[in-house]
Amino acid sequence: MHSNHLNRGKRAQRRRRPFFPRLFSSPGGSAERRNARLRAQRFISYYRPHLPLLLADLLSAVLIAATAAAMPLIANHIVGRLPDLAEAPDALHQILALGGVMLGVFLVQAFATYFVDYQGHVMGAKIEAQVRKELFEHCQKLSFSFYDRQRTGQLMSRISNDSLWLGELFHHGPEDIAISILKFAGAMAVIALIDPVIALLIGLLIPFAVAYAMHFNGHMNVALRTSKERIGDINERVEDALGGIRVVQSFANEGDELRRFQVENQRFLDSRKAGYRSEALLWVGMDGFSQLVTIVVIVFGAIRIVTADLSAADMLTLLLCVGVLVDPVRRLDNFIRLWQEGYTGFVRAMELLEEEPDIADRPAARPLGKVVGAIGFNSVSFGYEDDGPLVLHKVSFAIEPGEFVALVGPSGVGKSTVCSLVPRFYDVHSGSVTIDGQDVRDVCLATLRLNVGVVQQDVYLFSGTVIDNLRYGRAKATDEDVIAAAKAANAHDFIVALPQGYNTDIGQRGVKLSGGQKQRLTIARAFLKNPPVLIFDEATSALDNESERTVQEALLGLVKGRTTIVIAHRLSTVRHADRILVLTRDGIVEEGTHQALVAAGGVYAGLHEMRASI
Numbered sequence: 001m002h003s004n005h006l007n008r009g010k011r012a013q014r015r016r017r018p019f020f021p022r023l024f025s026s027p028g029g030s031a032e033r034r035n036a037r038l039r040a041q042r043f044i045s046y047y048r049p050h051l052p053l054l055l056a057d058l059l060s061a062v063l064i065a066a067t068a069a070a071m072p073l074i075a076n077h078i079v080g081r082l083p084d085l086a087e088a089p090d091a092l093h094q095i096l097a098l099g100g101v102m103l104g105v106f107l108v109q110a111f112a113t114y115f116v117d118y119q120g121h122v123m124g125a126k127i128e129a130q131v132r133k134e135l136f137e138h139c140q141k142l143s144f145s146f147y148d149r150q151r152t153g154q155l156m157s158r159i160s161n162d163s164l165w166l167g168e169l170f171h172h173g174p175e176d177i178a179i180s181i182l183k184f185a186g187a188m189a190v191i192a193l194i195d196p197v198i199a200l201l202i203g204l205l206i207p208f209a210v211a212y213a214m215h216f217n218g219h220m221n222v223a224l225r226t227s228k229e230r231i232g233d234i235n236e237r238v239e240d241a242l243g244g245i246r247v248v249q250s251f252a253n254e255g256d257e258l259r260r261f262q263v264e265n266q267r268f269l270d271s272r273k274a275g276y277r278s279e280a281l282l283w284v285g286m287d288g289f290s291q292l293v294t295i296v297v298i299v300f301g302a303i304r305i306v307t308a309d310l311s312a313a314d315m316l317t318l319l320l321c322v323g324v325l326v327d328p329v330r331r332l333d334n335f336i337r338l339w340q341e342g343y344t345g346f347v348r349a350m351e352l353l354e355e356e357p358d359i360a361d362r363p364a365a366r367p368l369g370k371v372v373g374a375i376g377f378n379s380v381s382f383g384y385e386d387d388g389p390l391v392l393h394k395v396s397f398a399i400e401p402g403e404f405v406a407l408v409g410p411s412g413v414g415k416s417t418v419c420s421l422v423p424r425f426y427d428v429h430s431g432s433v434t435i436d437g438q439d440v441r442d443v444c445l446a447t448l449r450l451n452v453g454v455v456q457q458d459v460y461l462f463s464g465t466v467i468d469n470l471r472y473g474r475a476k477a478t479d480e481d482v483i484a485a486a487k488a489a490n491a492h493d494f495i496v497a498l499p500q501g502y503n504t505d506i507g508q509r510g511v512k513l514s515g516g517q518k519q520r521l522t523i524a525r526a527f528l529k530n531p532p533v534l535i536f537d538e539a540t541s542a543l544d545n546e547s548e549r550t551v552q553e554a555l556l557g558l559v560k561g562r563t564t565i566v567i568a569h570r571l572s573t574v575r576h577a578d579r580i581l582v583l584t585r586d587g588i589v590e591e592g593t594h595q596a597l598v599a600a601g602g603v604y605a606g607l608h609e610m611r612a613s614i
Contacts, residue, residue: 039350046127057120060112061178067109069186072320079313124171132163143358144425157232162345169342176335180328187324194314209289216282220340223275230268237264290326297322368447371532372436373401373563380431391417395587404564406574409583415567419535423452453531457538459518461510467502473529489524536566
């Protein structure tokens with residue numbers, strides 16, 4: 001891995017400070033503050049496509065708060081006028097009219113609440129889907145070196161689990177803040193209007209409640225972030241164990257896998273317990289604040305009534321206002337929970353989106369154009385770490401258009417690395433790799449990889465049918481093209497013998513097929529792609545002799561008319577090559593035909609003799 005990869009990894013692992021209630025500001029260094037500011041801007045930008053719906057949602061929140069504050073005032077008006085109404089001839093009519101007003105206020109509140117709960121959730125779900133799409137799309141662009149150092153379970157957790165809470169945060173965030181502030185301000189204004197002394201006493205309790213919330217918010221932030229990382233560890237453990245279930249059961253290691261799973265499961269449980277403890281203490285404190293406000297109003301309100309400073313109607317209004325004050329506190333509880341769950345997930349998502357692909361188009365990159373197929377390695381040096389050993393050191397060779405070249409040599413000398421540099425899965429440290437004289441770093445990645453086909457030893461087939469997997473090489477291929485490619489790869493006969501032929505479901509990673517069948521499907525897929533340059537990397541090393549012969553026949557059909565590089569430990573696979581390159585740690589030390597190299601008695605002859613005796 002390059003040092004810049006490691007630096008990004010260290011940056012991603014640095015300790016995060018709690019963002020709530022400071023929200024998007026951070027007390028850390030300038031770089032950390034800048035990251036927090038940029039993430040705040042990005043967080044807000046997700047609302048931009050939904051501004052009309054967001055404004056309607058906030059307007060509904062205003063109506064909810066306004067109607068909540070209006071109810072105590074109407075009640076105060078009714079109770080305060082009771083002595084006068086008792087003597088009025090139309091008292092019943094007036095009371096019913098005021099009741100109608102209260103009913104109208106209630107209906108407005110009910111409609112606004114419905115709109116917030118339904119349309120607001122839809123808006124949150126749309127933003128959640130957009131973030132998840134961006135994460136998946138970005139992961140498709142990240143380079144092989146990123147996946148060399150990342151764990152799939154953690155990535156799955158960021159794309160799936162973390163994004164689940166984002167919709168709730170994007171929905172409830174604006175409305176809960178708006179309703180809480182407006183309801184609290186409205187209720188406090190009514191209380192101050194009726195009795196400033198009681199309003200002052202309530203106001204004195206607020207700083208303590210805020211400090212309490214800030215303290216336990218920090219604990220929740222740490223616990224929830226840890227939980228998200230550990231659920232990723234569980235995902236990875238499950239993916240490993242279930243993906244390799246045949247190996248697990250063949251070694252009777254179910255107990256070992258269960259113990260490994262239980263370790264990760266217990267670590268996740270411990271982190272959740274810590275989070276729930278902080279959450280419970282936070283909610284207890286917020287509920288306690290509500291109860292203290294109620295006690296203050298009842299006790300001091302009673303004293304003010306006894307001293308004739310407060311009427312019974314005012315006392316009733318104060319108690320109704322306390323009920324209004326409780327809702328903002330509960331919404332604050334809910335918002336803190338959503339903030340911790342949602343924003344920690346958002347930060348993890350942004351960390352992933354902030355990963356820059358190591359391999360990307362240069363600003364002046366141009367399409368590759370029509371490919372003839374000449375490949376050149378010009379004094380190429382490469383290592384997987386900047387400060388680590390070089391896998392290739394000043395390696396040079398050239399391959400002519402349409403030439404079938406085999407690359408052989410001892411294990412660990414960089415044969416597969418050579419194959420990874422041609423389609424630019426990695427970039428060279430020095431020197432250059434060229435196709436038709438063009439440095440692969442100067443051409444568009446998409447056009448480069450469309451013109452280079454890779455058939456690997458580690459066969460990967462997707463869940464689905466045979467024809468779906470074949471069409472992965474060319475999505476718009478006709479049925480006739482698919483069948484022709486299958487026949488060319490010696491795969492048609494076994495495909496039609498399957499229960500549903502080309503429409504047979506082959507299971508996860510082609511588990512219902514044999515090794516030789518899977519490999520022939522990958523060759524057929526490459527046939528269908530029809531690239532002018534083909535790389536065949538150790539594709540027969542895991543096959544039995546019969547399967548290997550069948551795959552070799554398919555390979556010989558595939559290489560006709562295209563530039564081909566074949567890597568193989570079994571030298572029988574490369575006998576028909578136009579030229580064989582022998583790679584060692586000293587570079588290309590021999591080249592020639594099979595017969596010439598055997599006769600020369602060098603490195604290749606030694607490899608041939610050793611493997612012939614096995």
